[in-house]
Amino acid sequence: MNNRHEQIIRLVNERGSVSVSELSQLTGVSEVTIRQDLNTLEKSNFLKRIHGSAVTPDSDDVSSRLRTRYSVKQSIAEFAASQIVDGESVFIEGGSTNALLARTLATRSNLTIITVSHYIAHLLRDSQCEVIIIGGQLQKSSESVVGPLARYCIQQLHFHKAFIGVDGWHPQTGFTGRNMLRCDVVNAVMGKVTHRVALTDSSKFGLVHPYPVSIEHTFNQVITDDAIPDDARKLLIKQNIRLDLVAESHQPG
Structure with a gap:
């Protein structure tokens, strides 16, 4: 996991939902790169992808x-x-x-x-x-x-x-x-x-x-x-x- 991945996870956990375009602006990379990052992080259950955004993974664990x-x-x-x-x-x-x-x-x-x-x-x-x-x-x-x-x-x-x-x-x-x-x-x-x-x-x-x-x-x-x-x-x-x-x-x- 690189520093950008850690930044994305932190932003999603803090806000609950962050758009691809906003993540692109905040991290300084293209939206294509962000989508690739989100695919990688979703496979490891760090977040969940929805249309145009990343959200925290569904969990009932308080x-x-x-x-x-x-x-x-x-x-x-x-x-x-x-x-x-x-x-x-x-x-x-x-x-x-x-x-x-x-x-x-x-x-x-x-x-x-x-x-x-x-x-x-x-x-x-x-x-x-x-x-x-x-x-x-x-x-x-x-x-x-x-x-x-x-x-x-x-x-x-x-x-x-x-x-x-x-x-x-x-x-x-x-x-x-x-x-x-x-x-x-x-x-x-x-x-x-x-x-x-x-x-x-x-x-x-x-x-x-x-x-x-x-x-x-x-x-x-x-x-x-x-x-x-x-x-x-x-x-x-x-x-x-x-x-x-x-x-x-x-x-x-």
Whole structure:
């Protein structure tokens, strides 16, 4: 692996998605050379190629996803934490931005956090807040529980707010996810009488995944960064969804 390959991997991990033309400008080589580089790096699973861009490889491993666009996700998590009032019970689904939210809340004592994520529960093992772990079948790749038992547990619990991670959004599909079983659990949460918040960075907008999220019940609020595309911004506002944008940190390169 040469220095240019390392630079490309770093840029893709930091931003989540980078176009071929931008990589060409940043590295000082032709787009033909960049496409050859991307082919090589994709074969080694360092990234994934989509039309005209390179994106981080699809993975449910939370630790690896935390390394992607970390500073942006941390800013989103801090803003989300500011929306939570002492004394509330909050549901936090899996995913990297939600993991950062949980870690941000760990020092607050007058909260109850409910989660399907064993990764998040482990982050909170020394926290001052109360933690409830929902039962179910452990999905080892994501360290989250899924299945009928998880749905049943969700139906028996009540919470003031629910923070949900999403994998994609497109004007024609709405919010989507990569994993059927995790989406099934999310849709059980979406059916609750609670304030439903999508917590995601802007790289997910424009992506389409197989499984729909929130067909019958829409999100009340979306928290993301200010690099969200204009078409997504306008459509979400038109749908009467509260949209909160945090400033995207400066990206090196």
